[in-house]
Amino acid sequence: MIVVAEIGRTEVISLLIEKGADVNSTDRWGRTPLSDAHGIEHEEICKILKAHGGIDPMGLDSLTPCYEIDFTEVNMKDGTLIGEGAYGEVYLVKWRGTEVAAKTIRSSIASNEMVKKTFLKELALWQKLRHPNIVQFLGVLRHSNRLIFLTEYLCNGSLYDILRKRGRLDPPTAVAYALDIARGMNYLHQHKPHAIIHRDLTPRNVLQDEAGHLKVTDFGLSKIVQEKDFGYKMTGGTGSYRYMAPEVYRRESYGKSVDVFSFALIVHEMFQGGPSNKMETPEKVADRRAYEDSRPIMSSYIYPEPIRMLLRECWHKNPECRPTFEDIIVQLEMIQQGLQLKNGMGACCACYIL
Numbered sequence: 001m002i003v004v005a006e007i008g009r010t011e012v013i014s015l016l017i018e019k020g021a022d023v024n025s026t027d028r029w030g031r032t033p034l035s036d037a038h039g040i041e042h043e044e045i046c047k048i049l050k051a052h053g054g055i056d057p058m059g060l061d062s063l064t065p066c067y068e069i070d071f072t073e074v075n076m077k078d079g080t081l082i083g084e085g086a087y088g089e090v091y092l093v094k095w096r097g098t099e100v101a102a103k104t105i106r107s108s109i110a111s112n113e114m115v116k117k118t119f120l121k122e123l124a125l126w127q128k129l130r131h132p133n134i135v136q137f138l139g140v141l142r143h144s145n146r147l148i149f150l151t152e153y154l155c156n157g158s159l160y161d162i163l164r165k166r167g168r169l170d171p172p173t174a175v176a177y178a179l180d181i182a183r184g185m186n187y188l189h190q191h192k193p194h195a196i197i198h199r200d201l202t203p204r205n206v207l208q209d210e211a212g213h214l215k216v217t218d219f220g221l222s223k224i225v226q227e228k229d230f231g232y233k234m235t236g237g238t239g240s241y242r243y244m245a246p247e248v249y250r251r252e253s254y255g256k257s258v259d260v261f262s263f264a265l266i267v268h269e270m271f272q273g274g275p276s277n278k279m280e281t282p283e284k285v286a287d288r289r290a291y292e293d294s295r296p297i298m299s300s301y302i303y304p305e306p307i308r309m310l311l312r313e314c315w316h317k318n319p320e321c322r323p324t325f326e327d328i329i330v331q332l333e334m335i336q337q338g339l340q341l342k343n344g345m346g347a348c349c350a351c352y353i354l
């Protein structure tokens with residue numbers, strides 16, 4: 001694999017190509033040498049790679065500007081802190097008279113040029129996404145070595161907060177929420193020209209708007225994959241262990257179905273009111289799922305049979321046996337119709353027999 005950022009010299013790159021190096025080999029992020037060259041804005045190397053058939057599967061080069069917002073348009077000092085994640089703090093701020101969320105990226109991350117560039121590429125991708133179940137990206141505030149970006153503000157917080165406050169959800173609500181997440185995820189997986197794998201789908205990365213709809217957010221860890229979606233790897237340290245697919249934990253090749261696995265665990269939590277195996281560390285949980293094939297328990301009292309069947313398929317140990325989000329949506333819509341029929345017949349929430 002030609003790592004342009006490390007080699008950096010045109011004559012060395014030319015020599016490697018002459019010696020037969022593959023100009024379109026990909027690294028674990030799905031980046032080719034041309035993606036790499038775009039990242040460091042090396043025009044000369046870009047030209048050489050393109051002349052030899054190099055492509056950039058990211059479909060984005062660093063020259064694609066993220067939507068930039070003048071730093072003076074947002075008064076960060078008047079912002080209210082609403083949360084904190086792995087990358088930094090999140091504030092509620094006003095921008096052009098509208099309440100929006102400002103996500104600040106720690107200076108330790110933002111000051112590293114390579115990381116910053118990769119991050120800006122992720123944001124350039126997010127900028128292109130438009131779907132009712134995907135949190136809307138608004139733009140980037142760039143200011144010396146600080147990196148802050150704005151997204152729409154979702155006043156009801158995350159699904160994690162909702163489950164902590166409300167506990168177990170009734171089946172119609174859980175199914176409606178599952179449909180929201182599945183629709184957002186299906187949009188990402190069917191993204192053209194390349195599918196987008198979220199890779200860190202967790203209750204914290206699902207937010208609720210004023211109307212009660214859920215939206216998927218946080219693409220800091222998501223990566224573009226080629227349509228033939230096997231062959232990429234990520235380290236076991238990436239993403240949240242509690243929702244991690246076994247193949248990711250075992251550091252094997254993975255595809256879109258890692259998100260289906262995480263989705264199943266989120267749906268399980270909605271019926272249960274929180275995570276299972278709370279006493280175990282997330283890493284231990286992931287380890288047992290990966291090596292002992294352990295899965296959460298589903299009592300027939302809480303989980304309607306069609307939901308149990310769906311979850312078993314979604315967290316199947318063989319990634320190829322897991323359904324796509326398109327299939328999941330069809331199944332959930334049928335389950336929803338079944339629940340509505342039961343409701344119409346006067347059944348109470350506690351006694352759904354599907």
Ligand SMILES: Nc1ncnc2c1ncn2[C@@H]1O[C@H](COP(=O)(O)OP(=O)(O)OP(=O)(O)O)[C@@H](O)[C@H]1O
Pocket residue numbers: 082083084085086087088089090101103135151152153154155157158161200204205207217218
């Ligand atoms: N657009 C938003 N609207 C409202 N609240 C938000 C928004 N984005 C984030 N938050 C709140 O801020 C918290 C932190 O968000 P952030 O995305 O930084 O981290 P996280 O998803 O919790 O964790 P990680 O960074 O590890 O993925 C969220 O849990 C949520 O409560």
